[in-house]
Amino acid sequence: MTFAFDKERHRQGKGSEVEIFEAYLRQKGLKLTVPRRQLLELIFDDHSHFTADQLFDRCRERDVRISKATLYRTLAILTDCKLLSAHDFGGEAKYYEHVFGHEHHDHLVCLACRKIVEFQSPDIEKLQDQAAEELGFAPIHHSLAIFGVCAACAETAEGRKVIEEGQAGPTSVSD
Amino acid sequence: MTFAFDKERHRQGKGSEVEIFEAYLRQKGLKLTVPRRQLLELIFDDHSHFTADQLFDRCRERDVRISKATLYRTLAILTDCKLLSAHDFGGEAKYYEHVFGHEHHDHLVCLACRKIVEFQSPDIEKLQDQAAEELGFAPIHHSLAIFGVCAACAETAEGRKVIEEGQAGPTSVSD
DNA sequence: CTCGATAATGAGAGTGATTCTCATTTAGGG
């Protein structure tokens, strides 16, 4: 039952991403160009958490020749029309992920292998709204990321090292 | 009563920050230099959430002449020895804050005036650990920031605008 | 289908926070 529903929604989803994009472009007087089509295809064809650079590499792999300027511009549009969202996990680059067809969630980030795992906690969401209200804030959005070491990495030397440093870790700078 | 206690702890705190710093430097074979002394003084003399640039301006105000290189290097050391912590609120620059003498907390950030308010929620902390455990993660640290509009800004046109855009807001890029 | 106004694109310059390089000073133990 749940399975059938998800499958159907996913099917609709695939179609709707393009529809939403086109509707948004029309509404804003923007144009549906070849690069934008190609990027939409690449992005919604697969992966869910990616950086601009990873997407750029993916373009090259598939011989889709697009400038970084256009890539960034398209990511901005897709974020504006709520097909993507951007996350700042404190690293160098922002991570983007699909929004359409996905419910809100937060993230666990493995400090050893950079794996990103999603989780949902309605209780946490509730407590956040409560905290905001108590302090007179009108909450608009939030960012919650838990950094740690995933089960797989906890078995490795690298993972153990990260955990150790976790208790009393250095930031370190050269020179 | 509460007042007297805080005052006393603050007095101890002031002393201990220097002690911790000196102990850390000695342990690492680093030197206690004039610039480092001056920065420690400036940082722990007052404000609690600041960017590297704000600290740099403060240096100039007080005729403390220090290069940005040294400033950043010192911030890294202070973060290493757990006197400061760094936060990435998604803006341009990182924010630093005092750790010694402060309990762990998370932040509310006003998108209109950039004010930062602290809050604590043991319940949220508990739920976070629970979520991590369920997914096999060993949590090391986390970052929770709630972005919204503070009570004061909610009265202003700017604040209202931010709240409106919150429901269906643009990312916008020029060109 | 043809045009023309308007938007988009690519290449490369520009940004801004942070880091690095390196020649020149210090700190501090012996």
Next chain:
DNA sequence: CCCTAAATGAGAATCACTCTCATTATCGAG
């Protein structure tokens, strides 16, 4: 006081991202 390792400052370098602008492409009107 001396010596050596560490620190400092000035400016170059990074790096993700944005902007500039000359050259195309889109698409709706005619």
